[in-house]
Amino acid sequence: MSSSTRTLISPTQLASRRGKIVYRTVLALVLVAFTLVFLGPLYWMASNGLKSTEEFAQIPPTAFPHALHPENYKSAWDVMDLSHLLLNTLWYAFGALAFQLVFDVAAAYSLSKLRPVLGNVILGMMLATLMIPATVLVVPQYLTVLDVPIFERNLLNSPWVIWLPSVTNAFNIFLLKRFFDSVPQELLDASAIDGASQLRTLWSVVLPISRPILGVVSIFAIVGVWKDFLWPMLTLPDPTKQTLNVGIYSLASGVPENWLVAAIAMASVPTLLIFLIFQRNIMSGLTAGGLKG
Amino acid sequence: MSAPSAPTLPTSTPAKSRSRRTVRRPAPDGRRPGRAGRALRRNLTAHGFLIGAVLCFGFFSWYPMVREVLLAFQKTEDGATTWAGWSNLNYVFHDPAFWQAWRNTLLFTALALLLGFAVPFVIALLLNELRHARGYLRLLVYLPVMLPPVASVLLFKNFYNPEYGLFNRIFEVLHLPQQQWLQSTSTSMLSVVIAATWMNMGGATLIYLAALQGIPGELYEAAELDGAGLLRKIWHVTIPQTRLILSLMLLMQIIATMQVFTEPFLLTGGAGPEGSTTTVVYLIYQYAFNFGNYGSAAALGLVLLVLLAVFSAGYVRLSRATDE
Numbered sequence: 271m272s273s274s275t276r277t278l279i280s281p282t283q284l285a286s287r288r289g290k291i292v293y294r295t296v297l298a299l300v301l302v303a304f305t306l307v308f309l310g311p312l313y314w315m316a317s318n319g320l321k322s323t324e325e326f327a328q329i330p331p332t333a334f335p336h337a338l339h340p341e342n343y344k345s346a347w348d349v350m351d352l353s354h355l356l357l358n359t360l361w362y363a364f365g366a367l368a369f370q371l372v373f374d375v376a377a378a379y380s381l382s383k384l385r386p387v388l389g390n391v392i393l394g395m396m397l398a399t400l401m402i403p404a405t406v407l408v409v410p411q412y413l414t415v416l417d418v419p420i421f422e423r424n425l426l427n428s429p430w431v432i433w434l435p436s437v438t439n440a441f442n443i444f445l446l447k448r449f450f451d452s453v454p455q456e457l458l459d460a461s462a463i464d465g466a467s468q469l470r471t472l473w474s475v476v477l478p479i480s481r482p483i484l485g486v487v488s489i490f491a492i493v494g495v496w497k498d499f500l501w502p503m504l505t506l507p508d509p510t511k512q513t514l515n516v517g518i519y520s521l522a523s524g525v526p527e528n529w530l531v532a533a534i535a536m537a538s539v540p541t542l543l544i545f546l547i548f549q550r551n552i553m554s555g556l557t558a559g560g561l562k563g
Numbered sequence: 564m565s566a567p568s569a570p571t572l573p574t575s576t577p578a579k580s581r582s583r584r585t586v587r588r589p590a591p592d593g594r595r596p597g598r599a600g601r602a603l604r605r606n607l608t609a610h611g612f613l614i615g616a617v618l619c620f621g622f623f624s625w626y627p628m629v630r631e632v633l634l635a636f637q638k639t640e641d642g643a644t645t646w647a648g649w650s651n652l653n654y655v656f657h658d659p660a661f662w663q664a665w666r667n668t669l670l671f672t673a674l675a676l677l678l679g680f681a682v683p684f685v686i687a688l689l690l691n692e693l694r695h696a697r698g699y700l701r702l703l704v705y706l707p708v709m710l711p712p713v714a715s716v717l718l719f720k721n722f723y724n725p726e727y728g729l730f731n732r733i734f735e736v737l738h739l740p741q742q743q744w745l746q747s748t749s750t751s752m753l754s755v756v757i758a759a760t761w762m763n764m765g766g767a768t769l770i771y772l773a774a775l776q777g778i779p780g781e782l783y784e785a786a787e788l789d790g791a792g793l794l795r796k797i798w799h800v801t802i803p804q805t806r807l808i809l810s811l812m813l814l815m816q817i818i819a820t821m822q823v824f825t826e827p828f829l830l831t832g833g834a835g836p837e838g839s840t841t842t843v844v845y846l847i848y849q850y851a852f853n854f855g856n857y858g859s860a861a862a863l864g865l866v867l868l869v870l871l872a873v874f875s876a877g878y879v880r881l882s883r884a885t886d887e
Contacts, residue, residue: 276780276781276783276784277691277692277775277778277780277783278688278691278692278783278793278796278797278801279692279793280783280784280787296689296692296693297693297695297696300689300690300693300700301696301700304700304703304704305703307761308703308704308706308707309703309706311707311715311718311722312706314718314729315714315718327727328727329726329727329732330732331727331729331732369619372615373615373616373619374616376612376613376615376616377612377613377615377616377617379612380609380610380612380613381613384605384608384609384612385609386605386606386609386610386613387606389609389613392613392617395620395625396616396620399620399624399625399628401872401875401876401879402628402868403818403821403822403867403868403871404822405822405824405844405847405864405867406631406822406847406864406865406867406868406871407624407627407628407631407864408847408848408851409631409634409847409851409857409860409861409864410626410627410628410630410631410634410861411623411627412851413627413630413634413857414622414623414626414627414630415623418622419622419626434619434622434623435619435623437615437616437619437620437623438616438619438620438623438624443616468608468609468612493709496711497711497712499712499713499825499828499829500824500825500828500848504852514711514713515711515712515713516713518713518714518717519713519829522717527721530717531717531718531721534711534713534714534717534718535714537711537713537714538710538711538714541709541710541711542706542709542710544709545705545706545709546702549702549705552705553701553705553769556766556769556770
């Protein structure tokens with residue numbers, strides 16, 4: 271929406287001398303307050319990670335570090351083995367993304383365009399999982415991955431324990447299906463006339479025009495793994511297999527506070543980067559899909 | 564995954580300029596598949612596309628759902644599972660921690676709604692009026708949502724520290740009394756809610772903002788002609804126009820806040836001073852993973868499930884209404 275849409279305050283009111291003054295004051299206040307409240311903690315995190323141990327504990331705290339200690343970042347990185355935790359998290363996140371893209375896209379395409387027998391029942395059962403509070407299922411899910419029925423495998427400490435359950439994202443399937451529903455059938459018919467298989471049609475015709483929705487689903491898939499805490503804490507007890515969230519949490523009490531702050535600053539960089547690069551997609555995805563769950 | 568393409572297409576399609584006569588060539592065995600054969604093949608392909616997701620749902624969603632109900636009525640001791648009837652539920656209801664956990668959870672929900680429901684709406688109203696720096700402000704509000712929870716939580720833990728924490732320093736400058744924040748039974752839950760609100764309100768704000776931008780400007784003009792001031796415009800135009808979204812978000816937040824776990828767990832170790840931040844889901848966690856009592860954990864989960872099902876049903880009804 272552009273700023274030309276009419277909102278609560280009328281343009282004439284805004285154009286008046288008093289209106290202008292009030293508007294400028296409010297704008298300045300909002301800018302300062304929001305920057306302090308939302309950006310301030312990030313600045314605090316980055317700068318306090320640079321302080322010496324003495325300066326960190328100093329009362330009153332200093333706004334700017336007197337002397338820079340970038341070696342805190344290096345120490346935190348080494349002592350907490352952040353490279354390992356980071357690689358683990360990346361491995362889980364991109365694996366989950368791959369599984370979600372393959373299985374959820376195929377399922378949504380099938381439910382939207384191929385319409386198999388019992389398709390609506392399956393869709394209904396998938397959507398029904400949205401109504402079950404996720405935390406309620408943690409206990410039976412945990413017991414299931416301890417000993418997966420039929421396969422009789424224990425998935426604890428393996429990446430599968432993150433990847434496979436991530437596929438059961440009914441919301442993604444719902445978003446994708448709604449998008450595929452809007453793809454004109456004529457396009458698929460044309461492709462079929464050209465002799466393309468369904469897989470080929472999905473790959474060369476449907477996916478290229480679905481880029482926006484695929485982008486949104488991908489970002490949410492990665493951020494989902496990056497932010498999850500309870501599930502990886504339960505299912506990845508081996509310290510060498512842990513995610514950033516769980517690893518930093520379990521090491522938190524053993525390192526100096528300024529190193530810890532340096533560590534969380536580094537752990538925050540990847541998701542913040544994703545956000546800054548893809549913020550347009552994220553915002554549109556939120557407002558497109560966020561209204562219905 | 565899918566069967567190779569086969570001549571299963573309707574013969575009526577005009578293939579005039581197409582050189583690909585393959586489309587109309589009969590199958591190698593010399594006959595075209597019949598109607599039933601085509602339907603079967605179509606279905607096989609379609610189910611082939613579905614199989615991966617269905618298996619995952621089966622193992623990690625549908626089966627655990629059934630198991631949750633079974634577990635609630637079972638007892639597992641030394642690897643042997645026996646039928647326990649209502650004893651798990653009975654145990655849960657007679658545990659004093661149960662009532663405390665519910666009181667805490669309802670307190671969290673009430674406080675979170677007060678802050679997490681009202682604040683984003685006010686922010687969205689404000690942002691909608693501003694004509695400058697909109698992108699920047701929207702970005703700021705959503706920034707905390709992208710932080711890993713462990714980062715936000717350790718940040719707030721540090722701010723809340725009674726001795727050197729930032730909040731008490733600010734209070735000192737403002738000549739306000741020093742607080743114990745997370746370490747006192749009277750302020751611990753509020754402290755958790757403030758942190759949780761900061762971490763999570765970005766999403767709600769953006770959804771409200773989108774809803775506000777959908778309000779036709781003529782309505783405000785009409786209200787002005789009738790002599791309505793700012794507050795009356797909000798009350799008689801903005802709120803009625805966004806009522807459906809507001810009620811949807813209210814239900815969604817109730818469903819989400821009743822399941823709160825990560826924030827109190829990371830901020831206060833779960834229980835907090837004298838159990839003042841023990842929530843229902845933390846109690847489930849404790850039953851299952853500290854005491855190994857899966858039956859009681861499942862029974863408590865079932866109680867929460869039944870309660871939240873009511874809100875979920877309301878949510879589904881409402882979102883149908885918004886679809887129409």
